[in-house]
Amino acid sequence: MVLRLTVVLICISFPYSLAFAEGCTAGESTSNPALAQKIISTDSSNTDLIKQASEYLTENQSDLCMRYYFGRYLTRLERYGQSRTVLAGLENELARSGNTNVSPENVIGFGFLSEGNNDSALEAFQNAAQVSYFDNFPNDLKTKILNNLGYAQMQVGRYDEASETLKQAAELGSSRAFRNLAAVASIVSTLEESDTSQPGAFAAIVGSAKSLSTAESSLLQISHKLNVEQSNISVFRMNNGRYSISLGRFKSYPAAISDRDKAVEAGISDSYVAWLTDWELIETTMRE
Incomplete structure (x- = not known):
């Protein structure tokens, strides 16, 4: 079975760093x-x-x-x-x-x-x-x-x-x-690692938000939904300024996959595994 990976798209992140090159020059470029x-x-x-x-x-x-x-x-x-x-x-x-x-x-x-x-x-x-x-x-x-x-x-x-x-x-x-x-x-290294409890560079992403305050509110909701301690949920700021909420942090790839599967089973169908190296870990203050 082929293991499929869903990680954060480092080369494509809002605001639009994909190759949306300007400079279209077909014919007269455009008549308007x-x-x-x-x-x-x-x-x-x-x-x-x-x-x-x-x-x-x-x-x-x-x-x-x-x-x-x-x-x-x-x-x-x-x-x-x-x-x-x-x-x-x-x-x-x-x-x-x-x-x-x-x-x-x-x-x-x-x-x-x-x-x-x-x-x-x-x-x-x-x-x-x-x-x-x-x-x-x-x-x-x-x-x-x-x-x-x-x-x-x-x-x-x-x-x-x-x-x-x-x-x-x-x-x-x-x-x-x-x-x-x-x-x-x-990824290859963690897939080959027999001890999945070893630290790594991955985590299951279970939510996202445009602002830190919204991310912190989502953290509380996700904690209840997944029935996990809030200390096991983290918030990261992505390269595009948005915030992602993760279940755990800096885990091996297999361990993150396991967390993602648990989140999907709990109803968070768009959960995915992210590579965290380029993200900033945010210390949150909003706790119950």
């Missing part, structure tokens, strides 16, 4: 630069902007850059299905137009990862990395695609392939690839 700029610069949901962009693209499907910008915007809004509809087939259309500055498949892969669909994410990142014009991509886009592909391979337990892919990304200068390589090594 003012609308494109609004889409590029807006991170929050804007009903009027979505309507305006949708109506524009209904009449201007050949505006490839606008489709890319709008699909990326929908992904930022976590409207992944709509984003895939907008971006479908765009990779090849952009290539035929001579554009090699952006990768719609890379954006699609991010959406699948965010939905927990690791197999489809892997396929999308493979599509992005295997295009015949991959070497023509800007260097930063190449490193991010390779790093994302390596992460997706790691997600589905293909650790040898992940190591090779991440080494390629590291050779191109990706610092995130070095961290993901360390994660792969740590």
Whole structure:
């Protein structure tokens, strides 16, 4: 049986460090630069902007850059299905137009990862990395695609392939690839460790919050839900500023997997295992 891993996506974290490269240059770039700029610069949901962009693209499907910008915007809004509809087939259309500055498949892969669909994410990142014009991509886009592909391979337990892919990304200068390589090594090491009680770099994540106060409130609720002492629940600040609540901390990978399974059985279906090395442990004060 293949062990599947779900860890924190070091290379993809809000606010949007995925390879959402600007610089789409198909044809005349876009025939409506003012609308494109609004889409590029807006991170929050804007009903009027979505309507305006949708109506524009209904009449201007050949505006490839606008489709890319709008699909990326929908992904930022976590409207992944709509984003895939907008971006479908765009990779090849952009290539035929001579554009090699952006990768719609890379954006699609991010959406699948965010939905927990690791197999489809892997396929999308493979599509992005295997295009015949991959070497023509800007260097930063190449490193991010390779790093994302390596992460997706790691997600589905293909650790040898992940190591090779991440080494390629590291050779191109990706610092995130070095961290993901360390994660792969740590995972393999803990999987081989017979004593799962040994400390490690993992924990089961059982909740998340935008603010520390919300995280502390969630901690109390989770403690009751899982019937565990509050001292066994920790709060970490992630790289993107959000907070994650973990069941235990700094455990071996197998031990964290066991905690995750217990959380899932208790009704926390979106629990996952995270690699904690890049997160900041927060001392909480809100206790019963």
